């Protein structure tokens with residue numbers, strides 16, 4: 001059943017739909033508006049940039065679509081060049097992100113990869129260093145996947161390992177390889193999830209990786225905060241992206257909402273990635289921003 005509300009309005013519910021993994025934004029209905037934010041009357045307006053990332057260079061994994069795409073575009077609007085990594089099946093989405101970033105007047109480098117292989121994480125950093133002339137100011141660890149399983153007896157050992165290989169190990173590899181290139185003022189931002197805080201049972205493996213990301217963020221921050229490099233996380237609630245029709249059941253999509261009465265837009269999460277990369281958050285490190293539509297969680 002389609003909602004008669006617009007996607008920025010309270011009471012909006014996305015229509016049930018499915019896509020094969022990894023999911024493409026070009027097939028998402030309705031398409032998110034990656035450079036617009038909701039207004040109080042349920043409409044949307046263009047994000048207002050203020051030169052907060054002028055001249056910065058950012059790596060964004062999973063930057064082809066969803067939260068990663070919106071982050072790439074907002075970073076470009078704030079004056080940064082971006083290097084985005086994505087799976088080869090997502091080339092069309094990546095091409096569109098490049099077009100949208102370039103329309104904001106900044107450079108967008110494309111890098112197809114599978115981040116589960118640590119050698120690929122090393123190649124990604126080497127190529128970004130080369131393209132950016134040795135300067136890396138921001139790493140956005142954003143790529144992830146999930147698959148719903150209701151009961152631990154049906155959650156295979158292989159799925160458990162693959163989810164950890166996809167969602168948390170690359171965050172470590174990329175941070176390890178990129179940090180030698182970072183200078184004071186640089187920032188690493190990891191995408192976690194509300195599920196780390198509420199303990200979602202039908203995404204047990206995913207939820208566990210997101211908890212690991214929160215703890216990784218805290219430990220890495222404590223390792224680097226005295227060196228002038230900040231490490232933070234964002235923990236989104238439900239956000240309308242291709243991951244959802246690619247991985248969630250009919251019932252889960254029907255319940256895909258928040259206390260604000262709608263799922264978030266990717267742009268509403270991307271603003272947190274702007275804040276945590278910019279000097280506006282200069283005294284914040286080791287923390288998590290809960291952009292989740294108003295669910296109060298601890299930690």
Ligand SMILES: NC(=O)c1ccc[n+]([C@@H]2O[C@H](COP(=O)([O-])OP(=O)(O)OC[C@H]3O[C@@H](n4cnc5c(N)ncnc54)[C@H](O)[C@@H]3O)[C@@H](O)[C@H]2O)c1
Pocket residue numbers: 022023061062063064065066067068085086087090113114115116142143144145166191192193194235236237238239240241242243244266
């Ligand atoms: N959409 C939500 O409701 C929601 C909620 C909480 C957290 N998140 C997090 O937001 C982040 C971005 O997801 P999204 O919702 O924007 O969906 P998305 O599908 O647009 O982005 C996920 C991206 O991860 C990348 N990816 C997955 N496996 C990969 C691999 N093996 N190698 C390289 N890249 C790979 C793909 O490029 C893909 O585009 C994820 O970390 C996700 O866990 C999403």
